[in-house]
Amino acid sequence: MNRPQQHLITAARQAFLQHFGQMPTTLVQAPGRVNLMGEHTDYNDGYVLPCAINFGTVIAARRRDDAMVRVVAVDMDMAFDGFWLDETIKPLLDQAKQQWANYVRGMLRELQLLGLSFNGMELAITGDVPQGAGLSSSASLTVAVGQAVKSLFSIDTLDATQLAQAAQRAENNFVGCQCGIMDQLVSAHGKVGHAVLIDCRSLQTRQVLLADDVSVLVVHSRVARGLVDSEYNTRRKQCEAAARYFGVAALRDVNGEQVSAASGLDQMTMRRSRHVVTENQRAQEAAVALAQGDLRRMGELMAASHASMRDDFEITLPPIDELVAILGSAIGEMGGARMTGGGFGGCVVAVLPTAMVKAASDAVAAQYRAPHGESALVYVCVPSAGAGSLTL
Numbered sequence: 001m002n003r004p005q006q007h008l009i010t011a012a013r014q015a016f017l018q019h020f021g022q023m024p025t026t027l028v029q030a031p032g033r034v035n036l037m038g039e040h041t042d043y044n045d046g047y048v049l050p051c052a053i054n055f056g057t058v059i060a061a062r063r064r065d066d067a068m069v070r071v072v073a074v075d076m077d078m079a080f081d082g083f084w085l086d087e088t089i090k091p092l093l094d095q096a097k098q099q100w101a102n103y104v105r106g107m108l109r110e111l112q113l114l115g116l117s118f119n120g121m122e123l124a125i126t127g128d129v130p131q132g133a134g135l136s137s138s139a140s141l142t143v144a145v146g147q148a149v150k151s152l153f154s155i156d157t158l159d160a161t162q163l164a165q166a167a168q169r170a171e172n173n174f175v176g177c178q179c180g181i182m183d184q185l186v187s188a189h190g191k192v193g194h195a196v197l198i199d200c201r202s203l204q205t206r207q208v209l210l211a212d213d214v215s216v217l218v219v220h221s222r223v224a225r226g227l228v229d230s231e232y233n234t235r236r237k238q239c240e241a242a243a244r245y246f247g248v249a250a251l252r253d254v255n256g257e258q259v260s261a262a263s264g265l266d267q268m269t270m271r272r273s274r275h276v277v278t279e280n281q282r283a284q285e286a287a288v289a290l291a292q293g294d295l296r297r298m299g300e301l302m303a304a305s306h307a308s309m310r311d312d313f314e315i316t317l318p319p320i321d322e323l324v325a326i327l328g329s330a331i332g333e334m335g336g337a338r339m340t341g342g343g344f345g346g347c348v349v350a351v352l353p354t355a356m357v358k359a360a361s362d363a364v365a366a367q368y369r370a371p372h373g374e375s376a377l378v379y380v381c382v383p384s385a386g387a388g389s390l391t392l
């Protein structure tokens with residue numbers, strides 16, 4: 001268990017006892033993630049290099065003998081949801097107020113559709129992944145719900161990849177976000193001290209050990225982002241259109257020369273394709289650079305990735321560009337920074353020598369203000385373990 005999760009464990013246990021009148025029998029966690037390289041490549045069957053972080057969701061749980069599910073969300077003012085597993089689970093309609101419940105409902109529905117058999121349950125959920133920051137609070141929630149079911153009912157047939165796929169379908173089908181598989185896969189497969197290189201076509205994962213003296217800094221710009229309502233689904237459609245133009249299954253199958261030679265492609269689609277093709281290459285190269293402890297190369301790749309997101313994929317915003325520039329000059333050639341996640345706000349990630357964390361944080365505190373005057377929030381992230389049970 002990651003030490004910072006102790007407060008979540010206490011909160012989940014207390015809420016469970018208070019709300020359901022008895023002690024939980026099971027405690028599980030699933031982490032959020034930060035993506036080090038490979039943005040908007042996952043749904044193009046490409047490569048990504050995220051790591052699970054020491055911020056996540058913790059669920060205290062207990063099985064029931066009937067088919068009733070009762071859920072309390074500690075961080076939503078103890079909001080409650082209840083439904084029956086023997087009636088078709090449907091999404092709640094008020095997406096703004098009840099979205100959290102739809103992630104839970106969606107995950108249970110997807111597990112049912114896999115043919116898994118389980119009874120009702122009581123769940124008390126809490127978490128500390130900043131929401132709307134691009135750190136996958138939603139994947140952390142759905143994967144944690146799946147892990148709770150797995151642990152409560154001793155379901156050994158559901159492996160980490162299948163659990164992640166069910167979580168992705170829950171988000172696609174119940175919440176309406178056509179997200180890729182990266183967030184859920186790394187939440188399920190994360191390993192302490194490692195980033196995970198994922199081939200999003202084969203779903204093979206490779207753990208990449210980070211050197212002891214390297215830190216991952218996540219800096220929240222305080223510019224909130226909205227994934228479902230944002231341009232995310234539009235970008236996805238544009239990439240699918242580009243793949244159709246090239247006559248391939250996904251942009252993963254296209255190389256740089258093909259993009260440059262594609263005279264019939266309109267300028268925007270050409271730039272979208274160029275981002276995906278070059279970003280795929282960068283994700284694979286970044287895995288090598290990190291494994292070799294080559295922070296100088298990692299920094300170059302991060303700078304190129306950010307420029308590509310800004311100019312070709314057009315998913316950054318001016319305050320984010322500014323934050324990346326501030327971190328870039330503070331870190332110099334000893335590492336780098338780039339926006340991370342779906343885009344249009346949220347967080348920047350920096351990879352740098354641990355000895356430079358203070359100087360980089362100080363530079364952000366001194367030089368950056370969000371459009372409404374807020375300072376950025378800085379999190380030193382520890383590459384952490386994927387979903388699993390915790391000791392009660």
Ligand code: GLA
Nearest residue numbers: 039040179180181182341342
């Ligand atoms: C969001 C999605 C992921 C991925 C990233 C962009 O986090 O959930 O599947 O597409 O955006 O890389």
